[in-house]
Amino acid sequence: MNKLRRQLLAGPYLVWIIGFIILPLLMILYYAFFDENGSFTLEYLSHIASPINMHAMILSLELGVAATLICLLLAYPLAMILNNLKIKNQSLVVFIFMLPMWMNFLLRILAWKLLLNKNGVLNTVLMSIGLEPVMILNTPAAVVFGMVYEYLPFMILPIYNSMARIKKDYIEAAHDLGANEIIIFFKIIIPLTLSGIISGIVMVFVPALTSFAVSELLGGGKVLLIGNVIEESFMQGMQWNAGSSLSLVLMIFVMVSMTIMNIFDKDGEGTAVW
């Protein structure tokens, strides 16, 4: 009786999972492999090799990698600084980094649009101190900028988390054994934060690879990422089959990233920030 009741409680969740995760995935699979007449075809999957999709895919990978690298370069030193601040209340640090994420994502990106505009705040300031205005908006660079801004917390938090777990004893022991700061950094801190780095990379790379809203808003319609191609094939072209097969290909990239994360992050410490 008790068991039944417990299962009943899981019911809504099961309905949710089946209705909104499993069924849509199956539908994507179906649309990717079967044409309108219901016969099996690999034609749609082969669309990924078309010049348009290849170009969009490569551009997405490039921008995704660039955004991830920049995030890593910004986040790692920041995490070290935060860790050395000796703040007693760790959750306060997390809170500060979560704070901007409470604001609507589109609003934040739209704000950047205003700031980076030709006659925007940034250029007004630059010109008033006699510098050349920057024309970054509506270029791939602006899209990378938006991604970095958007996903930086996802990089900082896991790295900071794994760094905060390093016992001071290890570092003191290394000092005692004559290691200098550089050796400690490379031989102790980096290996011990590797799981955080990996989950940070995946948590930035995956959304950056699949994003379409940032390129839509900051790219001025001139930066076509694979996410945009998928969105357009569903929303404008009514080409559900092509869109589904592209989503499938993208899913493979996501799964590879997730697998890498799982290999390095067995105990899940890196992502355990939420």
Next chain:
Amino acid sequence: MKRKLIVFGLLFVFAISSLSACGDDSSGTTGKRSENTLTVLNYGKYIDEDVLKQFEKETGIDIKYEEYESPEEMYTKYKAGAIDYDVICTSEYIIQKLISEGEVLEQDYSTLSNYSNLDSDILKLAQSYDPMNSYTVPYFYGTVGIVYDTTKVTEEEVSSWNCLWDKNHKNEIIMMNSVRDAFIPALKLSGYGINETSEENLREALKLLDKQFPIVYAYFVDEIGDEMISGNAHMALIYSGEAAYAMDFNENLAYTIPEEGSNLWIDSWFIPKTCQNEEAAMLFLDYLCGHEIGIANFEYVYYASPLTSVVEALDEDVRNNEAVIPSKESLTECEVFTSIDDEKTALLNHLWQELKSRTVQ
């Protein structure tokens, strides 16, 4: 005990939500309706609401008014069939599609007492999708043209679509991020009509668009007016109504239709097959064609009105504002979009992606 409560609570919530969902379906218009009700479907913010109230008061007919954002949304809403609409307003190419699907009722609109108030030129242009003017009544119309900053661009420059290819304005040109609109200048410059569907000719236009890509600042849709107001570009392809809005905020802006011609769009009313109250629908359309009501709606929407008495009553500077009321001369070169089939839509979308991914052959 607690668990039991939760289960009951959940069941209760489920029951309530499913009940209210049913309620949504049956209430409204499909259920019992009083003799004198009119269900109207229109674009958002596309009528002076006082007009509706006044109509109800004068005729005793109850109006159920519904709005939508995009023509595609309207099409889905109508096709879903949950509500029997009596009269609908939308864009010409969707109406053409609905006519070909047999969804539109034919009427003798010339029996409307205010029908003579409709501009015969506009009715003639509307014949491209409604050959006998027997399916639709024009409501508002406008054009696609160029809005430009008069301090940066001369009137002479923008007299031809070629200005959008002028390298002197690199990074100062905004194009529309919608396929058919963006193709207008390129098709016109290549000497074709805006309803061209042959792949060879479209590709010729695409080459032009590809040449233009490096000097385009951005491809926008809704932001064009605001971007021009804040002076982020010298010129932009734009809908006339949007241009009129922008010109209200920035006096340096002007609007023109290049001499090669452009697109004329007409939003019209039609009575769909689902209509339950044709008499009231006709009465409503007649009402909208009246002078006073036409003025009220024009002042609210601020698009070109096809009612001659309304245009005549306008101040001279408004009437001569090309962005508000297109001149007869510019209309002669303008064409109305006709609906294209799914295959050609797919082709256009494909060409558009080729342009955006810079893989044009």
